[in-house]
Amino acid sequence: MRGGHVMILAASFLLLLTPAAHGGGGGGGFTEGQDRLSGIIIPGFASTQLRAWSILDCPYSPLDFNPLDLVWLDTTKLLSAVNCWLKCMLLDPYNQTDHPDCKSRPDSGLSAITELDPGYITGPLSSVWKEWVKWCIEFGIEANAIIAVPYDWRLPPSKLEERDLYFHKLKSYHRDPVLNPLTPWDRPPLKNIFCIYGVDLKTEVGYYFAPSGKPYPDNWIITDVIYELEGSLYSRSGNLVEGNPGATSGDETVPYHSLSWCKNWLGSKVNITRAPQSEHDGSDVQVQLNVEHQPEMDVIPNMTRSPRVKYITYYEDSGSLPGKRTAVWELDKANHRNIVRSSVLMRELWLEMWHDIHPDKKSNFVTKATRGPLRDEDCYWDYGKARCAWPEHCEYRYLFGDVHLGQSCRLKNSSADLLLHYV
Numbered sequence: 363m364r365g366g367h368v369m370i371l372a373a374s375f376l377l378l379l380t381p382a383a384h385g386g387g388g389g390g391g392f393t394e395g396q397d398r399l400s401g402i403i404i405p406g407f408a409s410t411q412l413r414a415w416s417i418l419d420c421p422y423s424p425l426d427f428n429p430l431d432l433v434w435l436d437t438t439k440l441l442s443a444v445n446c447w448l449k450c451m452l453l454d455p456y457n458q459t460d461h462p463d464c465k466s467r468p469d470s471g472l473s474a475i476t477e478l479d480p481g482y483i484t485g486p487l488s489s490v491w492k493e494w495v496k497w498c499i500e501f502g503i504e505a506n507a508i509i510a511v512p513y514d515w516r517l518p519p520s521k522l523e524e525r526d527l528y529f530h531k532l533k534s535y536h537r538d539p540v541l542n543p544l545t546p547w548d549r550p551p552l553k554n555i556f557c558i559y560g561v562d563l564k565t566e567v568g569y570y571f572a573p574s575g576k577p578y579p580d581n582w583i584i585t586d587v588i589y590e591l592e593g594s595l596y597s598r599s600g601n602l603v604e605g606n607p608g609a610t611s612g613d614e615t616v617p618y619h620s621l622s623w624c625k626n627w628l629g630s631k632v633n634i635t636r637a638p639q640s641e642h643d644g645s646d647v648q649v650q651l652n653v654e655h656q657p658e659m660d661v662i663p664n665m666t667r668s669p670r671v672k673y674i675t676y677y678e679d680s681g682s683l684p685g686k687r688t689a690v691w692e693l694d695k696a697n698h699r700n701i702v703r704s705s706v707l708m709r710e711l712w713l714e715m716w717h718d719i720h721p722d723k724k725s726n727f728v729t730k731a732t733r734g735p736l737r738d739e740d741c742y743w744d745y746g747k748a749r750c751a752w753p754e755h756c757e758y759r760y761l762f763g764d765v766h767l768g769q770s771c772r773l774k775n776s777s778a779d780l781l782l783h784y785v
Contacts, residue, residue: 403475403510406699407615409490410512411435411469411478412451418464420446433466435478435488455579458521467514468526474512490702497708500737501777549627549688554718556689557624558707560696564591565612568605590617609662615698625690628655629682634663635730639672639693639706641740641752644732646671655679674710680726687726689714709736713784720785728784736780741771755780 412434418427423443427433433450440447450464460466468474476495478488491510498508513528522528549555568588574581587598590611595603608618634650648665655661667673677690696704713736717728734755735741741756743749743766750756750771760770773780 403472403491403494403508405475405490405510405512405515406702407515408434409475409478409699410515411474412466412514412516413469414450415465415467416450416463418446418450427464432479435484437479437484453516458517468512470510470512472508472510475510490699493703493705494708497705497712501712549683553685554687555624555627556691556711556714557627558691558693558701558711559616559621560613560694560698560701561610561618561621561692562592562694563611563614563697564589565614565617567595567607567612567617609660610692613696613698613701622660622690622692625655625660625677626658627688628661628677628690629679629688630655630657631679631681632661633676633678634661634665635676635678636663636665636667636673637676637730637733639674641733641735647730649730674706676727676730678727689727705739709733712736713781716781717784722785724785732783734780734783735773736777738772741768741773743767743771 411432414427414429414431414433416427417429420426420443423446425439425443425446427439427446427450433439433447436447446464449461450466452461453459454461472491472495475490476492477485478490479485480488495508511528511532513522514526517525519529523530566587567590569584570586570588571582572585574583588603588605589596589598590607593607593610595605595607597603608622610618612618612621631652632655634653636648638646646668648663650663650665653661653663661677663675665675672694674694675692677692678687679689680687682688691710693701693704693707696707701707713728717723735752742751744751750758755774756771757774758767758770759772761772764770
């Protein structure tokens with residue numbers, strides 16, 4: 363990964379760490395002389411395949427478990443041999459050790475995080491990072507430039523290190539000054555940092571408990587759940603709850619207060635832009651420059667939003683730390699697990715990384731003024747106008763095998779030429 367442009371992607375929210383790129387040759391596309399983009403992908407909860415690491419004979423079933431058989435997620439064995447499957451899947455609740463009859467370990471490589479249960483039907487339903495890898499391939503990223511670091515998501519961090527030496531292998535647990543998981547993070551000492559997460563979804567933030575009368579660990583039961591949504595707190599029964607809600611809600615899994623922690627890394631002056639997630643002509647883009655940001659305080663934009671439009675809100679700071687950039691992106695209605703499959707996010711990340719290494723860039727961040735199609739898949743048929751949408755970029759060009767009008771809408775120019783609009 364040396365001498366390149368490295369990104370680290372973690373799926374609880376996306377944290378993009380991009381060290382300085384070296385000067386490269388000009389041109390719109392990537393060539394041998396330009397910087398190599400490379401990436402490290404850290405998957406989120408339940409986003410890594412687990413495989414059997416022992417032999418388990420399942421009585422009354424032909425579906426036994428042998429070493430390297432898929433455990434998470436094999437829906438066939440889950441539905442047909444559930445008791446055996448649970449032995450391989452569950453850990454002891456007290457010390458997180460394996461079941462005496464079966465144990466599982468995380469798979470390795472990109473295949474461990476792309477589809478959890480590969481198959482014609484189950485594959486698309488269990489896809490996690492497959493679309494992201496597909497984008498990398500379409501834009502010319504080499505296979506050896508993307509590294510996946512799966513882990514056993516059933517374990518707490520301390521056990522991950524104790525049993526698998528996970529953080530030691532990442533060199534970020536004790537000795538690396540970039541990330542310290544034992545304390546709230548200060549801004550890592552890197553040139554470029556992008557913190558990206560979803561907002562505005564109903565998210566659990568608290569619980570009411572009552573004694574159950576049963577022994578530990580079942581001695582408490584949940585009697586009610588507190589959710590945050592659109593700046594308010596509600597109980598599961600729908601009643602308003604007093605408290606301190608965030609400016610908006612989280613991503614359906616992580617509360618907004620936790621997600622927005624990285625706004626503390628922004629400086630005293632922040633440029634805020636709100637733009638539609640879909641392709642747009644710039645008519646609904648709102649910009650506020652040099653917004654005051656108090657230390658350890660959230661920064662809230664004074665902007666309008668159409669109820670029918672999903673937006674991205676960009677918070678960008680390139681002035682407080684000379685030579686360094688910090689950005690926070692909030693994506694409306696982006697689900698915690700599915701954010702890594704969002705074509706909108708992939709488009710924005712790709713534009714930002716491409717812009718950052720371009721020798722002729724004119725600004726610190728890629729322009730948000732417009733967004734047009736970059737791939738053939740972004741072109742579609744406009745039935746109201748009986749033509750391909752975005753006629754300045756897309757044209758109707760039938761190829762053998764096309765089965766509908768939208769499939770025959772393709773880019774007029776290459777992706778490399780279109781990228782030059784975003785220098």
